[in-house]
Amino acid sequence: xxxxxxxxxxxxxxxxxxxxxxxxxxxxxxxxxxxxxxxxxxxxxxxxxxxxxxxxxxxxxxxxxxxxxxxxxxxxxxxxxxxxxxxxxxxxxxxxxxxxxxxxxxxxxxxxxxxxxxxxxxxxxxxxxxxxxxxxxxxxxxxxxxxxxxxxxxxxxxxxxxxxxxxxxxxxxxxxxxxxxxxxxxxxxxxxxxxxxxxxxxxxxxxxxxxxxxxxxxxxxxxxxxxxxxxxxxxxxxxxxxxxxxxxxxxxxxxxxxxxxxxxxxxxxxxxxxxxxxxxxxxxxxxxxxxxxxxxxxxxxxxxxxxxxxxxxxxxxxxxxxxxxxxxxxxxxxxxxxxxxxxxxxxxxxxxxxxxxxxxxxxxxxxxxxxxxxxxxxxxxxxxxxxxxxxxxxxxxxxxxxxxxxxxxxxxxxxxxxxxxxxxxxxxxxxxxxxxxxxxxxxxxxxxxxx
Numbered sequence: 136x137x138x139x140x141x142x143x144x145x146x147x148x149x150x151x152x153x154x155x156x157x158x159x160x161x162x163x164x165x166x167x168x169x170x171x172x173x174x175x176x177x178x179x180x181x182x183x184x185x186x187x188x189x190x191x192x193x194x195x196x197x198x199x200x201x202x203x204x205x206x207x208x209x210x211x212x213x214x215x216x217x218x219x220x221x222x223x224x225x226x227x228x229x230x231x232x233x234x235x236x237x238x239x240x241x242x243x244x245x246x247x248x249x250x251x252x253x254x255x256x257x258x259x260x261x262x263x264x265x266x267x268x269x270x271x272x273x274x275x276x277x278x279x280x281x282x283x284x285x286x287x288x289x290x291x292x293x294x295x296x297x298x299x300x301x302x303x304x305x306x307x308x309x310x311x312x313x314x315x316x317x318x319x320x321x322x323x324x325x326x327x328x329x330x331x332x333x334x335x336x337x338x339x340x341x342x343x344x345x346x347x348x349x350x351x352x353x354x355x356x357x358x359x360x361x362x363x364x365x366x367x368x369x370x371x372x373x374x375x376x377x378x379x380x381x382x383x384x385x386x387x388x389x390x391x392x393x394x395x396x397x398x399x400x401x402x403x404x405x406x407x408x409x410x411x412x413x414x415x416x417x418x419x420x421x422x423x424x425x426x427x428x429x430x431x432x433x434x435x436x437x438x439x440x441x442x443x444x445x446x447x448x449x450x451x452x453x454x455x456x457x458x459x460x461x462x463x464x465x466x467x468x469x470x471x472x473x474x475x476x477x478x479x480x481x482x483x484x485x486x487x488x489x490x491x492x493x494x495x496x497x498x499x500x501x502x503x504x505x506x507x508x509x510x511x512x513x514x515x516x517x518x519x520x521x522x523x524x525x526x527x528x529x530x531x532x533x534x535x536x537x538x539x540x541x542x543x544x545x546x547x548x549x550x551x552x553x554x555x556x557x558x559x560x561x562x563x564x565x566x567x568x569x570x571x572x573x574x575x576x577x578x579x580x581x582x583x584x585x586x
Contacts, residue, residue: 153179168197171287190240192287205229245288245317248355263350273299291315310362326351326358328469331397343388344465363465365458378503381459386512388464393477402473414538439527443476452480453487482528506570526562533559
């Protein structure tokens with residue numbers, strides 16, 4: 136790919152640039168014809184000798200959509216200047232031989248607001264942003280935009296540091312977050328939920344807080360929120376020091392969150408059950424000897440969850456989305472909020488908390504079962520009847536885990552598959568006294584390594 140990019144630069148009027156290194160940082164395929172790739176380039180100016188790093192992404196949309204996207208960018212007279220020393224890498228380019236749209240970060244065809252906000256505050260939204268400083272005539276003095284999350288063609292999050300001065304010479308600084316969406320409806324929905332959770336939490340005057348929604352930049356598919364102080368629950372648990380108090384605080388706050396009255400779209404358990412049935416059919420075809428065992432588990436889960444109550448759920452609840460600041464607990468990222476069974480959130484979170492972790496030998500404290508602490512505290516502040524559904528969600532995960540193991544095949548995987556199903560049956564029979572099954576602990580460790 137380095138040679139392809141080098142040839143492209145020479146053909147598009149940047150012969151003084153040399154691609155010294157080209158590394159693939161990430162790839163994502165949606166199907167055989169659509170996907171994205173991220174490259175980390177080291178560029179060198181042949182004359183000055185200056186070098187710099189440049190992130191370049193490639194996207195292909197399938198069919199003739201990539202070519203049409205390139206045509207629309209050319210029609211719109213996309214900026215020709217690059218992001219490094221002149222002459223820089225072009226913001227957009229098209230490689231017909233690969234049907235690949237090249238994009239020099241922060242340019243992204245699906246997220247046009249990303250490059251715009253990185254460059255500086257658009258004049259039309261500056262008054263809205265200055266309103267966070269309160270009354271008085273404030274003028275923008277400084278704007279810094281730092282990308283903290285970016286998924287090509289999908290979404291991005293910027294940390295905005297804004298400093299302003301008023302007519303009396305006073306200076307103040309605020310930190311905000313701008314989340315940029317590919318889809319306008321997703322952005323509006325997330326903004327509505329963010330605002331509602333923030334308002335309801337403030338009315339309850341409890342430990343639960345949510346960032347205040349500052350602005351919906353509808354035309355830019357961007358939501359701006361305030362920044363909240365705090366340390367993620369994942370960092371606290373990894374450190375292993377004084378874990379119990381923050382885990383209990385998180386459990387109480389999440390129980391409060393699940394009982395807020397907020398209108399959100401429903402997420403039907405019927406869809407989950409349908410996926411479970413598909414998994415059952417797959418496993419029965421692959422392992423007929425386990426068909427009866429799988430069927431028993433699936434029937435128990437489907438029957439147990441059929442009448443589960445609907446409530447507010449986060450939809451992607453994990454320790455990274457929980458911030459602890461003393462007695463205050465903030466939840467972030469409500470993109471997948473829905474009306475469903477709150478216990479689904481609990482099962483998802485405790486999989487990440489896991490069981491006691493082995494600490495370094497120099498640590499003097501005992502390992503803490505963060506998941507068990509969370510479960511006990513949560514159900515002390517939520518309807519007790521909800522607790523009986525927790526094993527059902529663990530068993531549901533077991534079926535999907537078994538499908539994954541079977542698809543990977545291998546002798547070791549077959550043994551683990553049977554262990555997973557046995558553990559699921561033990562959970563449903565009440566014989567396993569654990570907050571997190573062993574297969575979920577393995578999943579949690581894998582996720583931690585991936586981060």
